[in-house]
Amino acid sequence: MTEIPEDLLLQARALINQAVAEAAAQGRSSIRALYFVIYPAEDILPDVIYAAIEAMRLATPAGEAELHFTQRPGRYVCWNCCGLRYEAVNGVCPNCGHEGLVIPPEMVVALDHIEL
Numbered sequence: 774m775t776e777i778p779e780d781l782l783l784q785a786r787a788l789i790n791q792a793v794a795e796a797a798a799q800g801r802s803s804i805r806a807l808y809f810v811i812y813p814a815e816d817i818l819p820d821v822i823y824a825a826i827e828a829m830r831l832a833t834p835a836g837e838a839e840l841h842f843t844q845r846p847g848r849y850v851c852w853n854c855c856g857l858r859y860e861a862v863n864g865v866c867p868n869c870g871h872e873g874l875v876i877p878p879e880m881v882v883a884l885d886h887i888e889l
């Protein structure tokens with residue numbers, strides 16, 4: 774069992790709270806599906822993100838919801854040519870073809886929308 778970092782658990786809990794609040798605002802006590810987007814991070818695998826969401830949604834109105842995750846391209850910066858910031862799947866700078874550095878995202882997972 775992989776250990777889940779504490780800050781990732783806090784992020785996951787905040788997202789679940791956000792989803793539950795959205796459902797409550799529409800007068801619903803259960804959620805059919807949750808749609809998340811995840812961003813690449815060098816030190817966090819998607820499986821750990823899934824595990825954090827799973828752990829935090831237990832005993833909430835999102836406990837039985839279907840989970841959907843979509844991978845977004847990474848955000849990179851190139852220090853080879855001009856400090857250009859760009860999004861790419863493979864990390865290669867569109868200007869010079871050099872591999873850029875991953876910009877550490879403050880959020881590795883975000884709630885896209887929910888289905889009631």
Ligand SMILES: [Zn+2]
Nearest residue numbers: 851854866869
């Ligand atoms: Zn470049």
